[in-house]
Amino acid sequence: TDAQYQQHFDDKIAADISIEAKDWMPDAYRQNLIRQIGQHAHSEVVGMLPEANWLTRAPTLRRKAVLLAKVQDEAGHGLYLYSAAETLGCSRQDIYQKMLDGKMKYSSIFNYPTLNWADIGVIGWLVDGAAIVNQVALCRASYGPYARAMVKICKEESFHQRQGYEAVMAMAKGSEQQKAMLQDAINRFWWPVLMMFGPSDTDSPHSAQSMAWKIKRHSNDELRQKFVDNTVPQLEALGMSAPDADLAWDEASGHYRFGEIDWSELHEVIKGRGQCNHERLQAKRRAWDEGAWVREGALAHAAKNTSTAA
Ligand code: ACO
Numbered sequence: 001t002d003a004q005y006q007q008h009f010d011d012k013i014a015a016d017i018s019i020e021a022k023d024w025m026p027d028a029y030r031q032n033l034i035r036q037i038g039q040h041a042h043s044e045v046v047g048m049l050p051e052a053n054w055l056t057r058a059p060t061l062r063r064k065a066v067l068l069a070k071v072q073d074e075a076g077h078g079l080y081l082y083s084a085a086e087t088l089g090c091s092r093q094d095i096y097q098k099m100l101d102g103k104m105k106y107s108s109i110f111n112y113p114t115l116n117w118a119d120i121g122v123i124g125w126l127v128d129g130a131a132i133v134n135q136v137a138l139c140r141a142s143y144g145p146y147a148r149a150m151v152k153i154c155k156e157e158s159f160h161q162r163q164g165y166e167a168v169m170a171m172a173k174g175s176e177q178q179k180a181m182l183q184d185a186i187n188r189f190w191w192p193v194l195m196m197f198g199p200s201d202t203d204s205p206h207s208a209q210s211m212a213w214k215i216k217r218h219s220n221d222e223l224r225q226k227f228v229d230n231t232v233p234q235l236e237a238l239g240m241s242a243p244d245a246d247l248a249w250d251e252a253s254g255h256y257r258f259g260e261i262d263w264s265e266l267h268e269v270i271k272g273r274g275q276c277n278h279e280r281l282q283a284k285r286r287a288w289d290e291g292a293w294v295r296e297g298a299l300a301h302a303a304k305n306t307s308t309a310a
Contacts, residue, residue, distance in 0.1 A: 013214055018144035021087035029213055032206065033143050034090045035104075036215065041081035042099040042106035046280050048074045050114040051123060059117060066163050067120065073156045080149040087145045100285050102272055109196045111274030118171055118178075118185035124164015126186075126193045126231065132157045133227045134197065142214040165234065172238040179239075186235070187243040194258070195266040197224040203263070228256050 005024040012019060019025055048071050055071065058064035082092045098104040109127055114120060132154060139150040171182040198204055198220040210216040218226075232249075235242055246259035268274060 013142055016142075016214070018147060019142050020144045028209075029215075030088050032210065032213070033146065033215065034085055034088050034095070036206075036210075037081055037085040037088070037146055038090070038095040038098075039105045039107075041078050041085060041095070042104060043110065044074050044078035044081060046099075046106045046110045046284060047127075049280055049283055050110055050112070050276075051120060053114050054117060054120045057117070058120075063167065070124070070160050070163060073160065077153045077156070080153065081146075084143075084145040084149045096288075100281065100288060102281060105270065106280075107196055108266060108269040108274065109192055110280060111269050111276045112189070112192050113276055115188075116181055116185065118168070118181040119189070121164050121167030121171060121182070122185040122189050124160050124162075125168050125234070126164070126189055127196070128157050128160040128164060129231060130193050130196045130227050132161055133223050133230065137217045137223060138215075140214075140217050146215075168238060172240065182238075183240055186240055190242050190244065191261065191265070192269075194224055194228070194261055195269075197221070197227070199263065199266065200261075225255055228258055232256050 006026065009019070009023070009025055009029075012023075019029075051067060051071050051074075055064065055067055058067055082095075085095060086092055095104060099106060109130075114123070135150050135154050135157060139147055139154060141147045141150065168182055171178040201207060201219045201221045204220050207216060207219055211219065228247075232242070232247065242258075244259045246257060248257050250257045269277070272278075
């Protein structure tokens with residue numbers, strides 16, 4: 001009976017046994033995972049755009065080759081995640097279309113522009129650094145295909161974070177102009193990066209259920225705090241600062257305290273009114289339309305191979 005299936009599911013969650021694609025699961029669990037994994041996949045592929053903006057203008061051939069590889073990795077992450085979402089019974093084309101139609105979200109962070117080369121280093125260091133803090137926790141998510149995709153993604157993501165830190169280190173040791181560019185990039189990205197972790201725990205509608213299902217292992221605020229604690233020593237090592245007068249070490253709690261996030265900005269960006277929302281969706285729609293001939297060709301080729309095999 002359904003009650004027995006539910007009991008079996010609950011027992012597995014309690015015992016930390018992963019839920020696999022063919023296992024019975026409550027419909028709300030399935031739908032919540034399609035939502036989160038789908039948004040996550042969209043973030044990976046939309047996330048290629050701000051960095052791709054600098055591929056043709058990377059300062060050296062070495063930096064260009066590394067950035068090209070990184071942007072390709074992001075496409076790969078999108079593919080693993082779309083595949084993980086498909087194991088839940090949704091169609092990749094359907095969720096992709098929902099993203100193109102603005103009916104499914106992707107991370108707020110990719111709605112900010114990349115104005116100079118320092119932004120590319122800062123994205124690797126801070127944006128991918130934040131993504132890792134969030135994704136390491138998801139390696140233990142209760143849904144097996146998602147957790148396993150995260151393990152591979154985290155390995156690549158930590159390479160991305162290091163290439164970003166290596167790029168910002170070079171700028172931090174450079175001319176006064178380079179240092180100023182780096183500080184400007186940090187000033188623009190700092191708060192949006194803190195917003196990547198989502199609304200505060202008191203304002204996060206999905207958290208309680210996702211924690212009970214062990215999809216999320218830590219709350220939005222816990223992960224945000226962990227990121228700040230990891231990052232402040234790195235900022236200091238670079239000789240840079242965060243645009244937050246309230247940022248200070250708190251001996252009693254063993255954490256860095258930080259100022260209040262402007263939640264209205266996060267809500268505006270999530271609602272589609274950030275600086276680049278329109279431009280990002282336009283770029284993805286154009287790529288989808290201009291890629292129609294590739295999809296047709298690939299389908300025709302697959303059909304030909306099937307008929308030859310038969
Ligand atoms: N950008 C866009 N939307 C967000 C963001 C954000 N930074 N934070 C929260 N939201 C959305 C949620 O998706 C949810 O919207 P929905 O109900 O329409 O689906 C709503 O705001 C409320 O938030 P929560 O209840 O806190 O949602 P949730 O429990 O899903 O937590 C979180 C949000 C932490 C982002 C979670 O979905 C998650 O861990 N996702 C996987 C990680 C991810 O997507 N990373 C992408 C960026 S990193 C990268 O790609 C390099």
